[in-house]
Amino acid sequence: MTYNLVIIPVTDNTHLFKARMKMICAKDKDDSEKEKKKKKNYCKSSKLALYINEAKEILKHITLLKTLTLNNRYSYISSSGFYFPVSVKDVVKMSFNEKQRKKLDMDSDGGLEDCQKLIENFGKQINADSFLKINEKEMIENIFVSMDSYLNTVRGEIMEMREKYNEKAKRAKFLGCYSNFVKMDQDGYRKAFKDINEKYFQSNNISIISNNEIRFRKTEKDNKTIKNYYYLNENENEKIEDGENSEVIQQHLKEQEKFYQKLTNKNEEIEVLSRQFAEIEKLQHKFLEKALEQEKNIEVIHEKVESTEVNLKVANNFIKNALENTATKRVIYMFCIIVLTLSLLFLDWYNP
Numbered sequence: 001m002t003y004n005l006v007i008i009p010v011t012d013n014t015h016l017f018k019a020r021m022k023m024i025c026a027k028d029k030d031d032s033e034k035e036k037k038k039k040k041n042y043c044k045s046s047k048l049a050l051y052i053n054e055a056k057e058i059l060k061h062i063t064l065l066k067t068l069t070l071n072n073r074y075s076y077i078s079s080s081g082f083y084f085p086v087s088v089k090d091v092v093k094m095s096f097n098e099k100q101r102k103k104l105d106m107d108s109d110g111g112l113e114d115c116q117k118l119i120e121n122f123g124k125q126i127n128a129d130s131f132l133k134i135n136e137k138e139m140i141e142n143i144f145v146s147m148d149s150y151l152n153t154v155r156g157e158i159m160e161m162r163e164k165y166n167e168k169a170k171r172a173k174f175l176g177c178y179s180n181f182v183k184m185d186q187d188g189y190r191k192a193f194k195d196i197n198e199k200y201f202q203s204n205n206i207s208i209i210s211n212n213e214i215r216f217r218k219t220e221k222d223n224k225t226i227k228n229y230y231y232l233n234e235n236e237n238e239k240i241e242d243g244e245n246s247e248v249i250q251q252h253l254k255e256q257e258k259f260y261q262k263l264t265n266k267n268e269e270i271e272v273l274s275r276q277f278a279e280i281e282k283l284q285h286k287f288l289e290k291a292l293e294q295e296k297n298i299e300v301i302h303e304k305v306e307s308t309e310v311n312l313k314v315a316n317n318f319i320k321n322a323l324e325n326t327a328t329k330r331v332i333y334m335f336c337i338i339v340l341t342l343s344l345l346f347l348d349w350y351n352p
Contacts, residue, residue, distance in 0.1 A: 047129065048136050051122075055143050058118045062147070065111040066154045069161060072096070072104055077165050101165075108158050115151050119144065 079096040096104065126132070126140050 047132070048140070051126070051140050052143075054122060055140075055147060058115065058122065058147055059150070061111070061118065062115050062151055062154060065108065065115065066157070068104075068111070069108060069154070069158050073161055076101060076104060076161060077168060079165070105162075112151070112155055112158070119147055119151060122147075 075096050079098070079101050123144050126137065126144060129137075132140070
């Protein structure tokens with residue numbers, strides 16, 4: 001039994017194998033890159049927790065500002081000098097002075113500005129982040145709106161506190177001025193003087209009538225001669241009393257007119273003084289504004305001087321470097337010249 005050998009031609013498939021391996025490797029790389037991109041996108045979109053933590057920090061700052069204003073509300077208002085507590089809760093343990101009040105104003109203004117900047121930066125970060133999902137972005141935007149509204153409520157409470165202080169301070173200033181009392185009570189003084197005069201006249205008339213009645217009753221019991229005598233005495237006494245009463249009334253009226261003139265003169269003097277004080281306050285405000293402008297100019301000059309000092313230092317460094325470079329170049333040139341001269345001398349000596 002014989003076997004016929006079948007010779008199969010052997011072909012070289014290494015190129016196909018290499019190409020196949022390259023395709024597989026490229027596919028694996030594409031898959032791995034896609035997975036990496038997905039992971040990166042997931043990591044980038046996982047900034048939700050960071051945004052929430054940042055929002056919590058901003059809310060902490062706003063609540064601290066609110067507690068600062070609410071805890072010092074009544075002591076701030078009582079510094080106006082016209083504060084009357086209604087209940088036990090409104091009683092103030094310590095009222096602020098002018099420095100403490102201004103310090104609280106500065107702190108509250110700075111806190112409001114800082115919180116506003118933090119909220120604005122938070123909103124800019126949300127708008128710039130394109131990797132957030134729609135649901136996450138909506139949630140963070142709602143947080144942003146709630147923080148902004150909360151800050152606006154705190155700002156409204158602070159402004160209300162300051163308005164109450166200004167109202168009470170104006171009222172205290174108005175009542176603390178003597179001229180305002182005189183203005184308020186001019187009609188009252190006139191009415192009081194009229195009432196006094198009327199009462200005085202009424203009291204005198206009543207006393208005269210009562211004396212006449214008593215005397216008339218007494219005289220009815222006596223004889224006619226005695227009655228006539230009493231009438232004569234009564235008429236004389238009435239004349240004397242009328243003359244005395246008219247003199248006393250005139251004296252009272254003169255004294256009242258003098259007192260009223262004194263009050264009006266004092267009122268005019270006080271008005272002049274109040275105008276002078278107002279002018280002094282205006283001058284003080286102008287002086288403060290000019291002083292602040294000078295401080296700003298001094299700060300600008302100081303900044304310019306610092307920038308010029310920095311520029312001078314940089315220029316000095318450039319000059320030093322340039323001098324060093326020129327010095328090294330000179331040394332190199334001198335060395336080359338010396339070498340050339342020595343070589344020429346050697347050649348002259350060697351070639352007789």
